[in-house]
Amino acid sequence: MSSDPEIKEITISSNADTEILIKEYTRGYSGEKKIAKCVLMKVEREKLLEAEYFRAMFGHGRWLESASHRVTLEEDNCTGMEVLLRSLHGTLKDMPLDSVTVPGTWHVIMSCDKYNVDQKSLSSWFETWWKHESQKEDTKDYYTEFSRKMMYPCFVFDYAHGFQSATKELVYESVGHITEKNPTDIGRMHLPPRIIQQINAARGRLRTILHKGLFETLGNLANDGKCSCKELTTFEYLREMARIHVWPLEDCMKAESINQMLERLRLFDATKMRKLTDPLSGKVRPCYYCNTSWDAIVLRAAKTVAEYFDGLCLDCMDISKDLRSYGDRDADYWEHNELEMWDTDCRIRHGEPTWYFSFMGRREKRGLIGD
Known part of the structure; x- marks a missing residue:
């Protein structure tokens, strides 16, 4: 008795004259193949001829399938093939956006590559799908993880706004080294390594700018200040930074994202910094350098970092x-x-x-x- 799953039928075109049976496989831990899904897609042969691969299959009579009205395609992803075939027939609007998962977009890319269909012909569809998917509540909660998985599809489908959003999200929200994530088992699909290098370089640049913005004035005070209160001011500034877990900066950033550090800077309170007072009058000693607006310095540094990078x-x-x-x-x-x-x-x-x-x-x- 066959253990093959039940065949599901999908009508791609109401004028269908050809059937394509898609067999999707999974692999076990030992490498053995097993049919996971079978879908019979009813298509129009004339529409298939718009793709070079199918034109070679049906158009010249050299393939066994050339004269057949039923073709079997092995080891394809059913969702990826449905999107591809609907794009050739102009019926993508009949396919619910929710029927394509995040891994499904990767399989669309693979199907297009296998059957020599330009992925950019699906750019408009992908943009619509991305906008729909990114607005889901569960996606918003895990947008950083979503961005790791969606950089590659945005890159391949040439969706500039999605790619900008994903790369900016990762630079500001990632902890540690930034990587992409492939939700499929097809290792050949990934971004050019240079892109990941540049994203990490952008995050490193933000860290440098933040450090300069927070500590440049303090460094000038420590190096050039002539006042007797600079030691106390330096200590108090660093103590307040330590209170909000921003100092030492390098140590704090090991387990935090750029945006988490910026949120902490909102807690900075210069009024908690002790000032050197005159022992006779009890009044704060007037000092141009030490009595600077430390709150403004911190806010300016945070604002500069927050507005610096717009994504790739x-x-x-x-x-x-x-x-x-x-x-x-x-x-x-x-x-x-x-x-x-x-x-x-x-x-x-x-x-x-x-x-x-x-x-x-x-x-x-x-x-x-x-x-």
Whole structure:
């Protein structure tokens, strides 16, 4: 008796004249294959011919399936194939967005790659799906994890706003080294490593800017101050920073995100800092340097960091990969530094830091799926 699952039927086109049986497999721990799902998709042959792979299968009479009205495709993902086939038939609107999970978007990419369909032809559908999925309450609660899984689909489907949002989220909300996450078992699907390097570099830059903003004035006081109260002021400032768990900065940031550090800075209270008083009058000694507005310094540092990075820009990344067809890599590098037009012709608005970190250099090789 066969253990194959029951075949589910899906009508892709009301004018269907051909059936495609999709067999989706899972693998056990020992590597054995088992059919997990079977779906019979009713399609229109003429629409299939728009894809090169199916045109070769049905159009020239050289394949066994050329004259057949029923074709079996092994080891495909059913959801990925349904999206692909509906895109060829113009019936994607009939497929509920909730029927595609986060891993499902990755399988759509794989199906397009296998059957030689340009993933960017599905960009509009993916944008609609992403907006729908990102507004779900459970997605909002775990948006950082969602972003780790969605950087790659946003990159492949060329969805600039989603990619910007995901990369900014990870830079500001991640703890420790930032990585992407593949929700499938297909290891060939991942971002070019350079992208992850740049995202981590952006986070490191925020840490540097925060350190400078919080401690530059204090450093100047310690090095150049001539007053007798600078030792107490330095100690009190660091004590207040320690109270809100921001000092020592490097140690505190090991287990916290950038945004968590910025939230803590809101708790800074300069009135808790003791000031040197005159022993005779009991009044605070007037000192231009020590009586500066430490609250304003902290708030300004937090604001600078919060507004610094807008996420990576796909358009800047694309330009930097293919700057000039007649140029060389070294000349392109120097020209990039001279452009100084941060978001000209980009689909998203951003400043210089996004432009800078989106520089990927000329593409050295191809081979990654979707690159």
